[in-house]
Amino acid sequence: MISRGRTGNMKMRHMAYRNLLGRMFRTILMLLAVAIAVALFVGLSSLTEGMEEMIGGATESMGEWGCVDAMGEGGGIFYGKLNGDVGKTIDRIPGVRYVVPRVYAMTELKGVELKRPVSTGQISGMMGEAGGIVMEQMVGMMGGTAGKMLEGKGIAELMNSVILIGIDPTKETIIQSYPTKMIEGSIFDSPIGGAVIGKMLADESGLGVGDEVRVAYGGKRRDFNITGIYEVGNPLEDEGIVVSLRDARDLKGLGRSEVSIFRVIPEPHVETGTIGMWIKAKCRGVSIMDQGALMKAIGEQIDQFKVYEYIVEAIVILASFGFILVMTMRSIAERTKEIGTLRAIGWQKPDVLRLITIESTAIAIIGTILGIIIGILLPYFFQAMMPIVFPNMIVPPMTELTKVTSATIIYAFIIGCTSGIVGGIVPALQASEMSPVDAFRAE
Amino acid sequence: MIETRNVTKIYKLGDTDVIGAKEINLKIEEGEFLSIMGPSGSGKSTLLYLIGGLDKPTSGDVLIDGVNIVEMEERALCEVRRDKIGFIFQEFNLISTLTAIENTLVPLIPMGVSADEMERGMKLLESFDLKDRIDHLPGQLSGGQQQRVAIARALINEPEIVLADEPTGELDTKSGDELIQLMEEMNRREGVTFIIVTHDPVVSGKTRRTIFLQDGMIVKD
Structure with missing residues (x-):
């Protein structure tokens, strides 16, 4: 039964909530659209942040101005x-x-x-006895630094x-x-x-x-x-x-x-x-490793990666925005008679707008929170699932590679909520402008 | 009192002009129980929508209690619809996600529903034999029960006028009869003016005044 609220907003919220629950399938689809976009944003951003931090850490460990390592040839x-x-x-x-x-x-x-992300058991299982022999042979052939490093070492010892x-x-x-x-x-x-x-x-x-x-x-x-x-x-x-x-x-x-x-x-x-x-x-007899140049090159690669990241994020957010827009427009098209009825019985245009905006906002906020949680858990999920799905693949330590910053969360919240709310408001504006008779005729 | 003065409504259908209402002059006194009859396309619903302020005439005036609603701003017109007029539709037009009591209270939701209004909604549903159906969704109600909820929604604001567009069109004979009886009782007891669009002579036979329309014009009153 309807709750006994004291303000118009409370009642409107109640009706919006009933509308969302009453159209559960559509609500879930819209929540997923927002959540997936936000999760991908958080996942990609945290991966870039993590890589940047790693490079930053490596650069810092070299000193403030970059360095050159001189070593025996x-x-x-x-x-x-x-x-x-x-x-x-x-x-x-x-x-x-x-x-x-x-x-x-x-x-x-x-x-x-x-206890490393790639365990000895994993490598042994992956390579088997024959693989171990091949590895020994390869070590023999390699010579030089790598050869010396691996020479005579068993897999367990290497791990x-x-x-x-x-x-x-x-x-x-x-x-x-x-x-x-x-x-x-x-x-x-x-x-x-x-x-x-x-x-x-x-x-x-x-x-x-x-x-x-x-x-x-x-x-x-x-x-x-x-x-x-x-x-x-x-x-x-x-x-x-x-x-x-x-x-x-x-x-x-x-x-x-x-x-x-x-x-x-x-x-x-x-x-x-x-x-x-x-x-x-x-x-x-001295060879040089220009760590500054190396880090600069890696930094440039990360910048390049960031460009791709922004492009992917933009596409995902636009796709999500478009999906929400289309879904809301479809939802409103199906609710034309309902909106016409509300207008006929005395609802003002802003009342209709408010109802649909509350619905969109609820979807945007819940979808964004879901997306942020999924985005944070994504590396853990991949790390847990990859060895099951691809048992022969060495899984990178994704949880170590990613870093979720408060800035990422804030941006995710702004982007998720904005796309969700704007995606809902545009059709809501159109719907509120409709005259009751036009709404009945459209039906 | 409702008065229409030379009301004409012309619709554009592609390049063709369709006359919905032509030079209609009508006076309806407070507390009347009136039906509008006519063949399909005669302009019955058009006249109802013009009286209810849902549509604007191409020319002419519509006065409710002496105020010309044609010249009203959108906001003021909404208030007239909310406070003075109740609407009943052929297909009930209930909100599918809301229960019977919530549907009854829908017109009040933008301003917030007070405890008294809630009580009134309950009493209305009780008086329409829907006491044990107040928490049911429209999909869980029969056609007759849905239309009774729609009448409760139309009456929740205690309007002076109720406009019903083919209210028995979707109902069987028994439910239709009960509905007309209910409206008649509300008219007699509360003094609410009922204007019922119908093409059912049985329904019009139960009203005290019948207006016949043809090609957008009143041919018999």
Whole structure:
């Protein structure tokens, strides 16, 4: 029975609500149109935001002005090595602001099973025994850095592999790298036996501050006490373990001044490319990775992706808007007699407009909220469903790649509500203008 | 009192002019129980819509209680329709998503429904033998019951005039008879003026005055 309200609005809302429930199929279709558009908007936007943040994090971890990594030719960051003299030579190049030594090693965690998005079981199941043999053969053929990295390692061992980074905390502080990104605990004080681990590694391993972790490299094993957890926003580094230069050298068997790379930070306004060319000219047997240029290229790719994202979003929103418009117009066409009757019994034009606007607004708001929830859950849904639907496919960590910001939610709300309400108001305006006799004749 | 002065209505149907009403001069006193008869296309419904302010005449005046509604602004005309006139349609024109009581109260919804008005709606439905049907949707009611709800809706604002366009057209003889009796009773008891468009001589036989139309003109009163 009709509720005993005190205001006209309440009654109108009641009637609108009854109309929406009474035409359930149409209401669900319109809700879905808004929800799908908003969900796609939220999904795509959060993917772009996540990728941007990842690149931003990687750029930040390199320092404020971009950087050049100098490494031993042929060995890459893991198997190349440079003598300390190279660092001194680079330091004398004009335009070089800081030279920061680092040691990188692909190590294995012992006594810990990492829970990664792609599990060992998944890979083993995917490849089988024959696949494992093929992989061994491929590793043999590859040689070089990749070959060395994978040589002699079983699949389970590879899945427990972790990048170990040896640093000089004082110099890293200057370039605002690892020690400034601590989210729990602190950087190790002692150059021996302390370690900080990335947040992703902490999540995957269950290790925390105060725990001991055993790291193996070749035949050597070392125990480290975890003093802190860092997060730089770059999955590659956030899944790593950071120790002192001295410990890393010791584990890798490097000499006293030897390092894997020198991270070179140029003076402000000096191009990383120019520094790279200087290093190549001054130091023999050194290869260069211009991280600034790399990140710029990736950034450009993301910008390109954003353009596609905007186009897809615009199409989806327009399609949704059009759908709502057509559905409302159809609904109103079917309700011509009803609108004519309302006008005949004394409803003013604004009354009819108000009724249809309340209906559209309710659909727009509920559809938008639904869409936002679906959009946020979409990566989790894909991550859960993909291994079931495509058991042989390695699923990217979508929940890690996406980031839902408050701006995305606000824009989604504005876009969803606007398209829903405007899509309803346009036909409502036409309907309210109809004279009762015209409405009866149209029937 | 309702008065039409030289009311003419011409419709455009493509390039052809169709005469809906021609030079109609009519006076209907307060409390009359009147029917309008005539063959299809004679202009019965057109005259009803002109009297009810649903349509404007091409020329002439329509006066209700001495006020010319032809010259009224849209808003004021809506108020006249809401406060002074009740409409009953051949196909009942109930809102399919609303219950009997909600349909009865529909004219009041834009201003909000007070408890007294709600009570009045209930009493109307009760007096029309619809007490146990107040929460039923139109689809759950018979044709006769739907038309009684439509009459309750027409009377909810306590109008002076009720305009009924072929109210028994969709009903069987028994339901039609009951409906006319109900309208007659409302006319006698409440003094409401009833103008009933019909082509059923049985219905017109029960009214106290009958106007015959042909080709948009009054041929017999």
